[in-house]
Amino acid sequence: MPPWVASVPRAIACSRAKAIDRVAASFRCRRAVHPLRTRSASTYVSPTAINYRPNVPPRNQELYNALSGLNGAAEQYANLGRLQLALRGLAVENAVTRVAVLGLNSQVGAQRLAKLLVADPLADKAGWERELEKSPEEGAVLLRFGDENDAHAPSPLYKILSVPSRVLGTNNLEILVSTLNVNAPSSAAASATESSRDAVLVPKLQATSARGTPVPYPVHKTLVLGEGLDSAITYGQFASDFTEEAGSMVKVAIELPAPSTAPEAAEDSASSVPINTVIGTKGLDAFRTSVANSITYERNWFASGLPTLSKWLVSDLQPADPIKPTQKALISSLLDDVEATITKEDAQQLQLLASTTTPEQLNAEMIKNLEEWAEKSHRELRDSLDEAFAGKNWRKLGWWKLFWRVDDVSMITEEIIARRWLVSAESDAVYLAGRMKQAGFPDEVRSLPGYAEADTYVKAPADASGHDVSIIENHATALSTVVNPPTPWPALLSSTRTTLLATTLPPLQALAQRLILTTLSTTSLSAALSALLYVSVSTVSVFEASSLAALGLTFSLKRMQKVWEDAREAWKVEVREEGRQALKRTEGFVRNIINGRGPGAVVEDEGVEERKKAREAVAKVREALLKMSKE
Structure with a gap:
């Protein structure tokens, strides 16, 4: 190999080093003369600027306006940070x-x-x-x-x-x-x-x-x-x-x-x-x-x-005409993201609409749930009250026990209504109301046809003397000025229970006290007459005079037994009947709501217009971007 061939790489390296030295010297000279290049102004706009209007280059004006429209129409589908970056890039030349x-x-x-x-x-x-x-x-x-x-x-x-x-x-x-x-x-x-x-x-x-x-x-x-x-x-x-x-x-x-x-x-x-x-x-x-x-x-x-x-x-x-490729890539990527987000939401809405139950199916399902609730509630009313009236506490209110149980009448009857009267039915009604509200049904009862609010119990406010006055509105004959506000139907059972406690317990307690007083008065009077007869008539023996007292005692006890037992049976019937009427009224209200006030025949998509406007805004931006690229 000739010696000059071996020295070629070294010569090339030396010439390359000399060239680099010349370039370095030239660059240092230029840097000494011009220590700082002129650079474009920052595109950052202070957030405190009031009514800021950038001086957009004419060639970018159409695309800038289209992107600004996208900012308003697709605000919830676009990344606002990237959108603002794209707008700032169009607002200046470089x-x-x-x-x-x-x-x-x-x-x-x-x-x-x-x-x-x-x-x-x-x-x-x-x-x-x-x-x-x-x-x-x-x-x-x-x-x-x-x-x-x-x-x-x-x-x-x-x-x-x-x-x-x-x-x-x-x-x-x-x-x-x-x-x-x-x-x-x-x-x-x-x-x-x-x-x-x-x-x-x-x-x-x-x-x-x-x-x-x-x-x-x-x-x-x-x-x-x-x-x-x-x-x-x-x-x-x-x-x-x-x-x-x-x-x-x-x-x-x-x-x-x-x-x-x-x-x-x-x-x-x-x-x-x-x-x-x-x-x-x-x-x-x-x-x-x-x-x-x-x-x-x-x-x-x-x-x-x-x-x-x-x-x-x-x-x-x-710098390119009309805009930099990076700026164009940013806008295209932003538009793709917006379209992908809109498409994803469309798919979610279609899936939701496909899985949504039709109004007919929903009404049939709610009617079935209502019938199951009504059947279970009626069975509870029968069994619970039978168990309560056969219990030990109710037997304490026997007529012959009134003499020492007269003060327990209100307590025992109140316990029966509070703990035995449609307790589970009331909680199940609340659960059913929640399911209906979730399905889109209204939760208030307002003048439903076939059911007059005048037949419902109303608790009047206290009168001027401070006493609580409870009344029952009975069709058109009532003169009460009490205004009955719309009542959510799950509260009908609770309001009926409150009315029963306020209207039936005080009369029953008063009757028990009155019977005790009447029995004692009649017995005392007959005993006094018997003693007077024995004292005033000498021919009357003690046995004969005592017969009058025994007659008065027997009459008073017999009357007390009959009146009290009749009152107890009437109260039992009234409690059962009011429970049955409350269940029937509640069932009728709910059935009317389902049949007449359903959630509607069509489930509308509230965001369809917004997505349509967003698509139109994206199309305008793509059109402006394509038009600018062809210029």
Whole structure:
């Protein structure tokens, strides 16, 4: 081999080093003359601005108006953060592009990766790089183009670093460095309005005080960094619902050990890239040490897998006519999300309508439940009262026991009504009323046909003297001025029980006391007449005079027995009849409600108009976007 052939690689390396030196010198000269590039104004609008109207470029006006209409028509179906980001991008000529670098459960690796992507190998290590190498104690970090000495207003959400990087300045780019928590349960991370896609493309930033709700920060593209295969598997489970739909908006970089051989360059369309930031950092440090280490830098840089990420970072960011590809991708993705949400809600409503019982079936089911309740309640009324009237307490009210049980009449009868009179029927009525209300039936009784409210018991208020006056309205003959308000039908049994206690117990108690007094008076009078007869008539013997007292005693006891037993039987009949009437009245009310006041023949979908308007707004945006692309 000729000696000049062996010296070719060395000559090439030397010429490459000299060329790099010339480029470095030229760049340093330009940077000395122009220390700070002119960058576009921020698209952020203060939330305190009053009646803010952006000066939208004429070519973006139609699309901006269509997106504004989508903000009003599909507000509940769209991610408002991403929608506002799209509107701000259309409001200026060259909008800032936001890219997020999110570390899986850790921000250290994300900061190291962001530094390698925007660092200038021709410049010495800057102060902002040292800040990124520190542990993330202050939360998220925002990298903006500018001089390191630029002053920024403090933000409770992130720390701002000015970076004099050509990558940021040329592409009008901002990079947010934060974390992505993928260990939360899917039910908490993905809900009806927030999915794992939103968690990646709209990172949540926590304020420095660690209080309050996390603030969303929407971005155009996201680079997710994981360490090891375990993190890749975890992220795959977390983002399984949008991995195929993310496209170029989301890139996954997995930190893996350096391969033994030179790896093949990953395809630009690949959704994940293996990288090694340690090798990339070594190559960068070697090149900064000496330009003669350019070959080592180039070898390490390609071995680290970072060229693929660098190319992805600046792809589709160049100003284009009419809008940047990243802005167009954001709007298209936003429209796809809105349509997917509307379609999902349509499917849920169709499933709900398909599983909804028809009014005829619902009425038949409620009638069957009502009949079962009525049958069970009538059986309870019969059995419970039979058991109560055959019990020990009721036998205590025998006529001959009234002399020492007269004060227990109210207590015993009240206990029978309170504990034996339709107790289970009342609780079952409440349960039936709950089922009817859930099915859409009304829960109030208002002048139902066939049942006059004048036949129901009403408790009048206390009169002027303070006494409680209880009355019974009896058809049109009642003169009471009491207004009977609409009564929920499950309370009819309770109100009837209250009326029974107020109207039947006092008369029965008074009758018992009156019978005792009458019996004692009649017996005492006959005894007095017998004694007077014996004293005044000498021919009358004691036996003959005592017969008169015995006659009076027998008459009074016989009358007491007959009146009291008749009153007890009448009270038993009245209690049974009132229970039967209450059950019949309640059953009639419910049957009238079911037959005449059902939930309606058709179950309407209240959100159909809203979804229709949302679809129309999406169609307008797509039409405006297509029209702008053809211009």
